[in-house]
Amino acid sequence: MTASAIPATPAVLNTETASAAAELTLCRHCDLVQELPPISAGEEACCSRCGHHLDARHRQPVLRPVLYAGSALFMLLLANLFPFVSMFAAGNSNEMNFFDTSSVLFTEHHQWLAVLVWLFIQAVPAACMCAILYLKLGMLYALPARTWVARVLYMLKPWSMVDIFLMGLIISFVKLVADADISLGPSFWAFCLFCLLHLRAFQVIDRRELWSKIAPCPTPRVAAHAGKTGLAQNLKLCQVCTAIIPVTQTHCSRCHTKVRLRQRCSIQNTLALLIAASLLYIPANLMPIMRTVSFGETIDSTIISGLVLMWQDGAYPVAIIILLASVVVPVVKILIMFWLCYLTALPLNRRQRYSTQIYRWVDWVGRWSMVDVLVVAIMAALVRFDLLMSVYPGTGALVFASVVILTMLAALSFDPRLLWDPLAEQAGSSS
DSSP states (O other): OOOEEEEOBOOOOBTTTOOTTOEEEEOTTTOBEEEEOOOOTTEEEEOTTTOOEEEEOOSSTTHHHHHHHHHHHHHHHHHHHSOOEEEEETTEEEEEOTTHHHHHHHHTTOHHHHHHHHIIIIIHHHHHHHHHHHHHHHHHHOOTTHHHHHHHHHHHGGGOOHHHHHHHHHHHHHHHTTTSEEEEOHHHHHHHHHHHHHHHHHHTOOHHHHHHHHSOOOOOSSOOBTTSBTGGGTEEEOTTTOOEEETTOOBOTTTOOBOOSSOTTHHHHHHHHHHHHHHHHHHHHHSOSEEEEETTEEEEEOHHHHHHHHHHTTOHHHHHHHIIIIIIHHHHHHHHHHHHHHHTTSOGGGSOTTHHHHHHHHHHHGGGGGHHHHHHHHHHHHOBOTTSOEEEEOHHHHHHHHHHHHHHHHHHHOOGGGGTSOHHHHTTTTO
16 A cells, blocks of 8 residues: 655744654755654655655554565575576576576676675575564564664665566566577566565665664754754754754764764765766677677677667567666766756756756666666576577676666765755865
């Protein structure tokens, strides 16, 4: 069930006289202090200025995440125990296990690419599910180190790519089904269930609600008023646990994280990462991303040549998906991130009010460019017929993966609050 959104109210409120039902929060995207309205189970509160998600309440906040996360881990175990996919072509057959997507890359001397694939589709998702289990059970049994586990959970969350891997499987099957017979093993269906349960486990937890159960939110030692920015009131937000603390306080009193008024050198770091991604994007498209050996003949495929081949073969939906994920999305994301950095240097009245929504969109969609790299990993593990036909990853796969990682890091290093800060106050906000 989709939670109904309730905008937070910017009405003026002093924390010293606030009632128990009223609670102040500071938006992590536009820096506006506002009062959280009372919300019921199934509802969420959004920022009244930029629309960013602030808080949510879920039914059965302990039982449902535990069941989803526990079931997801069980399905991941099953996905590794049984055959994943089998391929039959010209009287030959090959069986692929889930772990082969990374182990084959390792044996073919693509160790860095193998480690990345293993982290994105197995290690990080499993660690996130274990963290959710630990945190939710910790509410019942007061387990130690919950603060550290919660910090790690939200640090790892953007790098869990099981949904992208599932899309990569669909694309690989469409590419191969015309030349071979594909048989789906029990581990494939277990992985599909793992993917759904993994996504659902994240949907039924909320960062603010989770931290409120770990430790109470500290009350600022200075008066805070809703309707004004935190920067104007000498207040800053802990990006980890959402606590509001004074600018004079260096560490959060709840999660003990070092808190800065704004991310240090945000624009400089973002520009450096974007320039590096732009420079790598050129060789990523020129180098072969996949190498096919058939009857002794070697065919190197770049991103563009593979896209053209799929279009000529009539696989139009797959060609469009690859075009969007591997060509359009990286270029558009880099250009938009450059544009957002430029906006921070303009006067406040000349910045687009929808720029924060655009930032949230590119931050979410950028990770989907990894689908082409995962398709290469799947093809390399599945198409193994010796001299008849075998697929190997090319150098371009690792270079393109580096481009995607750099653009993701650029989005994470960009501080969207700079889009709402007056220029005169940005100079001293990096402390």
